[in-house]
Amino acid sequence: SILASSSLDRSIVLSTVVTHTNSINVRAKLLGHKSAVTDVAWIPNGNGRLVSCSADQSVIVWDTDACIKTRCFRNLNSVINSVATSVSHQNQFSVASDDKYTRLFDIRTRENHGCVA
Secondary structure (H helix, E strand, O other), X not given: OEEEEEOOOOEEEEEEEEOOOOEEEEEEEEEOOOOOEEEEEEOOOOOXXXXXXXXXXXXXXXXXXXXXXXXXXXXXXXXEEEEEEOOOOOOEEEEEEOOXXXXXXXXXXOEEEEEEO
């Protein structure tokens, strides 16, 4: 299994946990945000897809097998603090930001599908 961790240095580190040696092996480092990465979430049944959010007011969807960005949602007008994915709607995710709003997005359309204060 792969562990994803966010960092203040603008990166996401993908690591493999080796249980029999009690160690962690760094597999890849994903770069794409311009400020601290505040949260990451795996897309359930998403074939290695990961969503990250950042203080740079953006959200990125990653293909962790190829280590590339597949979607970018930019200029969200506030620091994005957290991201959550859905088991039942694997193409949708929500984010919470400093402007006190929660927004719902669909990866297939790049659109904001709603905003809750």
